[in-house]
Amino acid sequence: MKLAENKATLSFSNGSPSIDMPVYQGSVGPDVIDIRKLYAQTGMFTYDPGFLSTSACQSAITYIDGDKGELLYRGYPIEQLATNCDFLETCHLLLYGELPDAAQKADFTKRVTNHTMVNEQMQFFLRGFRRDAHPMAIMTGLVGALSAFYHDSTDITNPQHRDISAIRLIAKMPTLVAMAYKYTVGQPYMYPRNDLSYAGNFLHMMFATPCEPYIVNPVLERALDRIFTLHADHEQNASTSTVRLCGSSGTNPFAAIAAGVACLWGPAHGGANEACLNMLEDIQKMGGISKVGEFMEQVKDKNSGVKLMGFGHRVYKNYDPRAKLMQETCKEVLHELGLENDPLFKLAMAVEKIALEDDYFVQRKLYPNVDFYSGIVQRAIGIPTPLFTAVFALARTTGWIAQLNEMIGDPEYKIGRPRQLFTGNVTRDVKPIAQR
Numbered sequence: 001m002k003l004a005e006n007k008a009t010l011s012f013s014n015g016s017p018s019i020d021m022p023v024y025q026g027s028v029g030p031d032v033i034d035i036r037k038l039y040a041q042t043g044m045f046t047y048d049p050g051f052l053s054t055s056a057c058q059s060a061i062t063y064i065d066g067d068k069g070e071l072l073y074r075g076y077p078i079e080q081l082a083t084n085c086d087f088l089e090t091c092h093l094l095l096y097g098e099l100p101d102a103a104q105k106a107d108f109t110k111r112v113t114n115h116t117m118v119n120e121q122m123q124f125f126l127r128g129f130r131r132d133a134h135p136m137a138i139m140t141g142l143v144g145a146l147s148a149f150y151h152d153s154t155d156i157t158n159p160q161h162r163d164i165s166a167i168r169l170i171a172k173m174p175t176l177v178a179m180a181y182k183y184t185v186g187q188p189y190m191y192p193r194n195d196l197s198y199a200g201n202f203l204h205m206m207f208a209t210p211c212e213p214y215i216v217n218p219v220l221e222r223a224l225d226r227i228f229t230l231h232a233d234h235e236q237n238a239s240t241s242t243v244r245l246c247g248s249s250g251t252n253p254f255a256a257i258a259a260g261v262a263c264l265w266g267p268a269h270g271g272a273n274e275a276c277l278n279m280l281e282d283i284q285k286m287g288g289i290s291k292v293g294e295f296m297e298q299v300k301d302k303n304s305g306v307k308l309m310g311f312g313h314r315v316y317k318n319y320d321p322r323a324k325l326m327q328e329t330c331k332e333v334l335h336e337l338g339l340e341n342d343p344l345f346k347l348a349m350a351v352e353k354i355a356l357e358d359d360y361f362v363q364r365k366l367y368p369n370v371d372f373y374s375g376i377v378q379r380a381i382g383i384p385t386p387l388f389t390a391v392f393a394l395a396r397t398t399g400w401i402a403q404l405n406e407m408i409g410d411p412e413y414k415i416g417r418p419r420q421l422f423t424g425n426v427t428r429d430v431k432p433i434a435q436r
């Protein structure tokens with residue numbers, strides 16, 4: 001970042017001395033006002049619950065232009081990456097800053113492939129869960145538990161440890177997600193296969209059984225790989241900020257990523273894909289497209305607490321570019337499976353059309369986000385609804401690690417410790433219980 005010619009001056013109507021604060025510029029996007037000395041100079045904090053106007057860090061990984069609906073990973077538009085690269089190339093880009101050449105891609109793929117198995121003891125963790133446990137409950141436990149197995153890569157200040165734990169996490173997340181699924185359906189776990197692609201191996205571990213050969217469908221394999229790319233990173237979203245704050249204490253990478261898994265689960269965040277599909281199924285049960293208007297009235301009624309899941313975004317005030325690519329992926333998968341007339345996809349497109357023409361959504365700049373179509377395509381592939389967010393976590397693990405490593409490598413980083421505006425009781429004395 002570089003010091004801007006501009007600077008900010010804060011003055012007070014009560015005659016307190018005004019202060020000047022430096023303004024910094026990035027390579028693109030809004031400038032920032034450096035308020036780090038504000039408390040020392042004024043005795044006051046800023047107030048920004050939800051961080052609507054607060055940048056918590058500087059980063060060179062992902063840039064979003066919310067007004068234009070643009071998303072760049074290390075400067076490359078998501079549309080180009082989703083079309084011209086695969087997920088492991090995108091992982092290399094996010095982690096190391098550049099797309100790999102052929103030799104680097106082969107080496108990175110080999111490293112990831114050779115770490116896809118998990119310690120045999122991991123299967124005994126799962127036995128502690130009920131068979132009907134939500135997969136994200138299982139994943140929160142399993143990812144944190146990885147730190148119990150890899151003591152040789154838990155020192156986050158050691159670059160070698162950071163690199164091998166990144167490879168281990170990227171490699172093992174598909175295995176763990178598939179294990180969480182197999183456990184809930186009572187089928188045996190399928191070991192990873194080194195002869196399959198990253199996405200193909202996940203399909204194999206999810207849907208193969210020991211009873212017969214499983215052939216990976218290349219269209220589904222490519223679609224799933226693209227879904228992973230679309231979910232890989234997204235600037236300082238809630239779960240990434242959780243990983244950064246958790247990692248800022250110096251805890252091990254597995255624990256920090258487990259914190260991200262837990263945060264992503266929420267329906268306002270990564271849990272929205274599951275909630276969106278359930279919402280579409282509810283509208284279907286109500287009567288389908290003919291009932292969309294009635295449902296929209298509920299959404300617009302503030303007292304209903306009903307939201308149009310898969311719509312709206314803190315940053316995008318235009319169409320989420322990932323949603324467009326997800327819709328295209330939907331069409332490819334449904335065509336491959338002969339499901340072009342899938343009623344839920346038709347319902348989703350009708351909901352989108354109606355919402356985008358409705359003043360309530362237009363005024364608030366509410367557009368489909370990444371979660372609006374992702375459930376439909378995952379359901380078509382055969383992934384059960386409760387597993388959608390675990391698939392999101394699988395893909396986002398690379399972004400979380402890249403952001404965590406960037407923070408640890410930033411000489412300016414300190415443990416995160418926000419302050420507050422205190423509105424509670426000031427000092428008072430405890431009375432004996434007889435007088436309370």
Ligand code: SDX
Pocket residue numbers: 233234236237238267268269270272299306307308309310311312313314315364366369370371
């Ligand atoms: C993800 O941050 C990221 O980058 C996240 C993510 C990533 O890749 O990491 O992109 C992934 O989490 C996508 C978002 C998935 N969530 C959903 O689809 C859930 C539904 N969406 C909403 O909950 C909401 O839009 C949020 C949480 C996504 C954003 O909320 P904000 O930015 O806090 O906006 P807000 O709640 O202040 O909404 C502004 C207005 C409000 O109405 P008014 O008070 O102005 O009258 O828009 C309304 C909201 O009530 N609104 C919605 C709505 N989203 C916002 N009304 C109906 N349905 C919705 N979905």
